[in-house]
Amino acid sequence: MTESPVADLSREAAEAELARLARALARHDALYYQGDAPEISDADYDALRRRHADIEARFPELVKPDSPSQRVGAGISEAFAEVRHGVPMLSLDNAFSDDEVRDFAARIARFLKLPGEELIAFVAEPKIDGLSASLLYVDGVLEVGATRGDGRSGEDVTANLRTLGEARIPSRLKGSGWPARVEVRGEVYAPTDAFTAFNAAAEAEGRRSYANPRNFAAGSLRQKNPAITAGRPLNFFAYAWGEPAEGFSETQAGALEKLAEWGFPTNPRSVRVEGAEGLLQVYRALEADRATLGYDIDGVVYKVDRLDLQARLGFVARSPRWAIAHKFPAQQATTVLEGIDIQVGRTGSLTPVARLAPVTVGGVVVRNATLHNEDEIARKDVRIGDTVVLQRAGDVIPQIVAVVPERRPADALPFAFPTHCPACGSEAVREEGEARRRCTGGLICPAQIVERLKHFVGRKAFDIEGLGEKQLVAFHERGWIREPADIFRLARDKEQLTALRAEDGYGETSVANLVAGIEARRTIALERLIFALGIREIGEQTSLLLAREFETWDSFDAAGREAAAGLPSAAWTALANAPGVSARMLALMAEATPPEADPWLDAPLDQKIALALPTLAAPARRALAGLAGDWDGLRRLLVIARDEGPSETLGRIAGVSGVGPVAARAVAEFFHEPHNRTVVEALVAELSGVLPAARPQTDTPVAGKTVVFTGSLERFTRDEARARAEALGAKVSGSVSRKTDYLVAGPGAGSKLAEAHKHGVTVLSEDDWLTLTGG
Incomplete structure (x- = not known):
């Protein structure tokens, strides 16, 4: 999906997007780390993290202590005791190209102020696709084994780790020279042949099978019954340590040798090399041998070899400066596209999903793949019936890379992306700069309603005490709440309230509190009401500005309806958003009355424009000439500017300081949908009153500051x-x-x-x- 440039975001939009990204990242972290069931690719996950980091860099005042940039992994499961790591287990930044690896090496050299000709030594290690584990030894004896968890605390899986056996995880360290307290870290993984055999047997017996070796390893290690873990084919590679923080060697390579001496298996393909080109040679060799290693890897990890240099380089947020993971490209296969389904997300976005003839990619049977958006379908010219090249990006979620044109059926037609929501029939609009269409049904769309209701009762909207997500989902499933007005109808429906007590375990007091919480919000401030409607682009601050401008609900409602009736045409919108077109240019064009005939046949078009628009500056005349092409084209643009522009009311909304044309159009589009107007009318009918927005004081010490x-x-x-x-x-x-x-x-x-x-x-x-x- 194409995002708005971070530089173009307002502070309010940035705050809202950071909240959205934080929720998405928390969900995907929980799916990956706790549920062992990721839904998106590593690449898509990394893109979410990068977007989040870019916005925080642009607006550092919005960084919160619980920001995704300040944490690693996900919270621990309540099924296991919590183990606090002596030293946090951080994650690594990723590289996806040779140039990014070269940049990584160059950044380190610059940071350390090394001469350009001096090559830095690194250790390159296969990036095992398993589950990270930490093993604490005290006086040489295994005391606690834990998962990574959220990076600071993990899950106590000591009993499960012991079942891997002495050859993999020794109960007592071998050799000598180990610290009195040492935290050894590594990866629990499943050999590919053992994983395949387990899945085959499980499917034959009707038991659960796993999507890939990583999920298998995680699910096996996180069993409450260690006997189940003992029956699973798991191995372990040691590659790092936590405590003691100062280490027990002068180099990373030397530390790996020590770990091997103490009885831990270390990866035989780990190697010390110099410079970026040395790293890339290891990467290419491991990529070529990937299928024959006997275990899954999804890239190569590069670490600065000298530990004193690691200490100097330090850390950035959740990642060390001295290490990076170079990811492999996704695995591929070909199959037939049998259909394209349109899914409506909880925020109204329409996402196309390819229905495929089942095919195995990287050990996983794939039946569906993302097509991202309508531009992606058009760019790749994907058609139903096509043979397509499929890949699992980051080896997790499938996506279509390309079409095999020579296998296209003769009757295959270009896909017509729907202009109306398949869930509710509302218009599906696509704003300028947006990659996806969005359903405008909002409060009536069944795919969005629960999310919309959560927003409606939220703290900054109606703030209804005792009506959270759990209650909304339950009430919606029973058909009690389908739109905001139903919340207030519920408060006086004695029959439903009686059923609520009987079916949900509510006592009289809790029912009375719920009713009181609803009744208390029958009178609401105008800015809260506007915000609660969930209109796109209308956040808390914009709602306040609109409330202060229009003062009453009737005035705002009338303005929204008038703006909806005067939405500009698609042609005018395209003109207004064209490169070089300014608001002043549009205003001049709307007032111009050019001659019917070309006034100066041999003159350049920008000079002819000067006759029609004498006050237009030369750069603007040239831009307009490029858009028009010739005199007839110019006349058409002038007619569009005069006759097809926005209504005066839309201009009034856009003219409110701090609101602007994008938010104004969002208001107009909301009121343009008849069912939105019906839902709002029903809601307002349930309210006792709408209070005007409080005006800011002007006689305080900080007024105007x-x-x-x-x-x-x-x-x-x-x-x-x-x-x-x-x-x-x-x-x-x-x-x-x-x-x-x-x-x-x-x-x-x-x-x-x-x-x-x-x-x-x-x-x-x-x-x-x-x-x-x-x-």
């Missing part, structure tokens, strides 16, 4: 701080500049504090801020 909050605020949340400052008439910014009046700094303030000192900005503690604002 620009304020930035940074650090880990302790006296109030970031949302509370922003709301309070804006209510007092201050403008809250996400970055420090010469125009900033105050920086309110909590513990851990970093770059913003330095910028404030640089520009002479007044720096306040949280207590100073409360004193200044009257607390």
Whole structure:
């Protein structure tokens, strides 16, 4: 999916996207680490992480202590006791090309300030596709074995690890010279032949089989009954250590030798090399031998050999600077595309999914593959009946790489992507710059309704106490809540409330509390009501701006309906979004009345444009000439600008400071759908009143001042701080500049504090801020 450039994101949009990405990453972490059932490829997961990191780099004030950038893996399962790692088990950044590997080596050289001709020594190790484990030995005896978990704490699987046997995980260290307390780390994996045999036997007996050796290893190790683990074919490679932090060798290669001396199997394909080209030679050799190794690997790990240099290089967030994982490309196969299904996501996005003739790719039977979006289908010219090249990106989720044109059926037609939602029949629109169409059904679309209702009752919307996701899902499945108005109807439906007590274990008090929570929200502030509707592009701050502009629900509702009736044509939208076209140019074009005939046959078009639009600057005239092509084309563009543009009401919404044309169009499109209007009418009919938005004060010490909050605020949340400052008439910014009046700094303030000192900005503690604002 094509994302908006990070540089173009507003702070509000960035905050919303970070929250969305954090939820997605948490879900995929749990699927991978706890459920042993990943749903997306390593590449797609890495893309989510990169997007998240890019936004945080652009808006560092939005970085939260629980951000995905601050953690590794996922939380531990409640089925196992928690083990705190002596040293965190971090993950690695990834490289996917030769150039990225060369950049990695070059970055290290620059960081260490080494001469250009000096080659850095690395250890290259096969990246085993298994489950990371940590083994704590005290006085040479195995005391605790744990999974990686979230990187700081893992699951106690000591009994299960002991079943691997002395040849793989010794109960007592061999040799000598080991520290009194040492934490050995490595990978539990399943040999490919043993995995294949296990799956074949399981399927024959009707037992559970596993998608790949990694899931098999993870599922086998995380059994509550160690006897089950003992019957599974698992091996172990040691490759690192936690405690002691100072190590027990001067080099990575030397440490691997020590681990082998103490009785641990280490990978025989690990090798010490010099420079980026040495790394790439190892990578190519392992890639060529991958199928014959006897175990799954998904890349090669490169580590700086000298441990003193590792210490100097240190870490960045969740990854060491001195190591990186170079991933292999996905495995491929060919099959026949039997159909294309359109799935509607919980936020309304339409995603095409290929239905395939079953084929085995990398040991997994594949029946479906992602097609991403309609542009991808058109770019690859994928048609039903085609023979296609399939790959498992990151060896997890399948995707279609290309079509085999010589095998195309004669009657295969280009795929027509639907313009209406298959779930509810609403229009499926695609905004400029968006890669996917989205259903506009919103509050009535069955594929989206639970997610929309969660937003509706959320803390920043109606904030209904006692009505969370669990209750919404249960009530929706019973048909009790299908739209927001049903929530308020439920509160007075005695028959359903009686059933609620009987079927869900609610007592009279809990039912009374739920009813009270609903009834308390029959009167709602206008900005909360607007935000609760879940209109795309309309976040909390934009809702407040609209509420202050229109003051009453009736006024906003009328403006939305009028804007919907005056949505600009597709031709006007294309013109408005064309390169070089500005709002001023559009305004001049809308007022122009050019002659019927070409006024100057031999003149260049940009000079003819000067006759029709004399105040248009030369660069703009040239841009318009490029769009028009000739005089007739220019006349057509002028007619579009005059007759097909947005209504005055849409312009009014767009003209609200801080709202803009994208959000205005989103409001118009929401009200353009008749069923959205019906749902909103039913909701408003259930309400007792809609309160106007509070106006910011103008007589406070901070009215008109620009304020930035940074650090880990302790006296109030970031949302509370922003709301309070804006209510007092201050403008809250996400970055420090010469125009900033105050920086309110909590513990851990970093770059913003330095910028404030640089520009002479007044720096306040949280207590100073409360004193200044009257607390």
